[in-house]
Amino acid sequence: MYENTYPNKRFKHTLKFLQKHISTSESILDLGVKNPFSEIMTAEGYQIENTTGEDLDNNRTAIENSSTEVVTAFEIFEHLLSPYEVLKSIQANKIVISVPLNLWFASAYRSKTDMRDRHYHEFEDWQLDWLLEKTGWIIKDREKWTNPINKIGIRPLLRQFTPRYYIVYAEKAINSKS
Template identity: 65%
Template sequence: MYEGTFPHKRYQKTLEFLRNHTPAPSNVLDLGVRNPFVEFMEKEGYTVANTTGEDLDLDTTAVINEGFDMVTAFEIFEHLIAPFNVLRDIKANKLVASIPLKLWFSPAYRSKTDPWDRHYHEFEDWQFDWLLEKAGWKIMAREKWTHPVKKIGFRPLLRLFTPRYYMVYAERITD
């Protein structure tokens, strides 16, 4: 449907993952401000609302809203100091989240120009799994993929083979 129209490999991977595990229609709260990927979700048939840029470490009001079937969080949790609080407070029963994985050959991302654009966490897959479990989620599906870059060097070579992104579909554990 969108073959060749994705600006990023992760957009294609993310949309395929959503189709396979949480097909539309669905009423979605996407953590983070509106972004270009939301348009792909809406074309697919999802109804998407976004958070408004509030500091989710301090204010989890947006995720407490019970009017959503699913919460999505694409490369959000690594920016939070305390992602457990948001994960615990989500009222929706489904979660699709992706994170960049910690790479042993590359330091955590930190913008030189934007003090808010930094990674407080770059998880290993087992750490993110444990965080989700501790916050009351059961992982139903997971996927990893690489992110090659068009550069020459040792680290770009390692990026051809080392997974960079990790995505999960989880459901709320109910007692």
């Protein structure tokens, strides 16, 4: 449907997973500034608001004051020093999170020109699972997928079958305290 507006496989997979778990009637707080994927979500009928680019490690006001039913965080947690504190401050009862997985054959991403565009964490799946469980979330579904690139070499070959992205749908535990 939006074939030309999806920049890559990641957006298609993320949208399919989101549609599997979240209804368009549920309000969403999307962590991060408005971006191509939040525009896709809006075009698909989701009611979303974005955070405004504030440093979520230091300022979680938007999260704490949000009355949305769902929080989404697509490739955000790897940029945070303390995703634990962000997860604890979420008031919504549902979350959908995707993160890039740590690849043993490639170092963590780090922009040389933009200090904010760096990965402090690149998770292994069990690390994100543990973080969610420790902050009062129950994982209901999860998936991984690869991100092949059309280049020649050992690393591009490894990307053909090594999962690069991990997405999780979780709900807040009933006895979880904010």
